[in-house]
Amino acid sequence: MTRPQQQPLLGILGGMGPLATVDFLGKLTRLVPAHCDQDHLPWLTLSQPDMPDRSSAIRDGDDRPREWLAKGVAWLAEQGVSLIALPCSTSHFWFEAMQEASSVPIMHIADATVEELRLSPLPRSGKVAVLATRGTIRSGMYSARLRAADFQVVVPDEAGQMKVDRIIAQVKAGEGSAARQEMQLLQAELSRQGVAALVLGCTELPLACDHRSADGLPAVDVSLALARACLRRLGYLD
Amino acid sequence: MTRPQQQPLLGILGGMGPLATVDFLGKLTRLVPAHCDQDHLPWLTLSQPDMPDRSSAIRDGDDRPREWLAKGVAWLAEQGVSLIALPCSTSHFWFEAMQEASSVPIMHIADATVEELRLSPLPRSGKVAVLATRGTIRSGMYSARLRAADFQVVVPDEAGQMKVDRIIAQVKAGEGSAARQEMQLLQAELSRQGVAALVLGCTELPLACDHRSADGLPAVDVSLALARACLRRLGYLD
Known part of the structure; x- marks a missing residue:
């Protein structure tokens, strides 16, 4: 990604579920001791609520979420984010596969x-x-x-x-x-x-x-x- | 962007300000008549609170926001979004420049x-x-x-x-x-x-x-x- 200025970007893979992602982004914003817009953390969020349900996939031995998650974090890493977060515990079942697909660290929830x-x-x-x-x-x-x-x-x-x-x-x-x-x-x-x-x-x-x-x-x-x-x-x- | 499945993506250029962006994403999520994650709209948001203040730029005849905004929407368009929204009225001062830089329509606020x-x-x-x-x-x-x-x-x-x-x-x-x-x-x-x-x-x-x-x-x-x-x-x- 080309941004006129390069400050560290947080990458977020979301949509699992969508309201939980918005809740996380609200917490992230309110926690920053900021006085104006420019004090805040830049971030990039891809919200993919259309991916297969994680909990039932684990129950059924269905590995389809792996592809969505690995591609999602790999894409975020390519955009130049410094750190990746997934505000969804269940997705961390595929943590090793995601970390392997991503060239930047993923913060384990x-x-x-x-x-x-x-x-x-x-x-x-x-x-x-x-x-x-x-x-x-x-x-x-x-x-x-x-x-x-x-x-x-x-x-x-x-x-x-x-x-x-x-x-x-x-x-x-x-x-x-x-x-x-x-x-x-x-x-x-x-x-x-x-x-x-x-x-x-x-x-x-x-x-x-x-x-x-x-x-x-x-x-x-x-x-x-x-x-x-x-x-x-x-x-x-x- | 490569996603395993291609549903229409909404692109959002945000961070102006950060809380207003989260508020918009919350409204977007709550308005969808959804019963589960998969009913929801996928979206991609780039939050750039570090860009120059828009209102004072207009006052001072400073055109620096144009580059941030044009690059932001052009990048969103390249990722395959179907429509772009900016939950920030003031940025729409540069609407024509943004629409020119973007190959997909921008919804004017x-x-x-x-x-x-x-x-x-x-x-x-x-x-x-x-x-x-x-x-x-x-x-x-x-x-x-x-x-x-x-x-x-x-x-x-x-x-x-x-x-x-x-x-x-x-x-x-x-x-x-x-x-x-x-x-x-x-x-x-x-x-x-x-x-x-x-x-x-x-x-x-x-x-x-x-x-x-x-x-x-x-x-x-x-x-x-x-x-x-x-x-x-x-x-x-x-």
Whole structure:
């Protein structure tokens, strides 16, 4: 790409889903301590909501997302971006294939989450529940890293996972208030099961959290964690 | 660009300002009647907040934005987008140069606004005030089109324009609540002057409107108008 001036560009592969991508871009923008447009981070986002569903692909052993993801990051790298982010946990199932296809580093969303946890005041005692798609849960990307950082990790049982699936589908279908109601019920149930904190391990889930309600469990938003980690790498945050 | 599947892509040149771009992308996403990711519109956005300020360039007769804008749209066109949108009114000062540089059509934000007005229940009687940057006001892009559509158009006096300038700068600096306060005062003043409706002719201004407050004047949001017009062109809305 030819730009009249060359400042570091962040490359973002999005659309998985589309609202989660917009939510990530909003977080990225609001986190920058900027006084005017020119203080902000330039970025390039390709939003491809038309790619095959990642979670069902993992379930069915269908490898079609690999081509979309590898081509997407390779194309971003060719445009001269300095770092790539994917505001979609499930896509990180194909992380190695993507990193191999890209000549620039990709910030892993679960590494960003652990970085965020290290800097957060979240209690180390008590169980942390990972809420994510079945594909992400199956990959173990969050559980493995959290256990390595000495957290007690739990994942929802089948009834709980069905609720998580439903919340994600509701956000993707634009049914925000139904998603928020379902999330409140799920949080109350997890709290009764002794869960002390949540990792919102799918970028749709923060969109189902009602920040106006005070009865939610403390939660790490992986989308916010990814935005912060990218801004730190590119020198926009300490 | 090589994508495994070729659906029409919307190209967006953004960053002017960054929050207004995210706001536009959010509107674009929420307007699509989608049930899952795959129903959504694919898009490609280049956000260049580091380009020179448009309004002061127009004031000072500085033509540097032309190169950024022309290169930006030319690059988007080369990537195979079907239509280009710029969620920034002031940049449309260089519309002809951009359209000349781009092999694909650019949706003019003021044409989209007139299209929106034609479809809206806004009263035809009474004065419509155009709120925008000094550069946009000077270009007359909204006034000319609104007068041609039989609206009585007014623009703020110097004291009013200073308030508009301040609101836009506050949104760009992330000072949302100060911007909303200032906007409420300005609306009350315009209402006293007999203004019946507003054209929020700068994509930062909708971000300063408090939708929870009922005492605002009816307003056309040019960012929403642009999103709707693009979705109609690409077959996502009737």
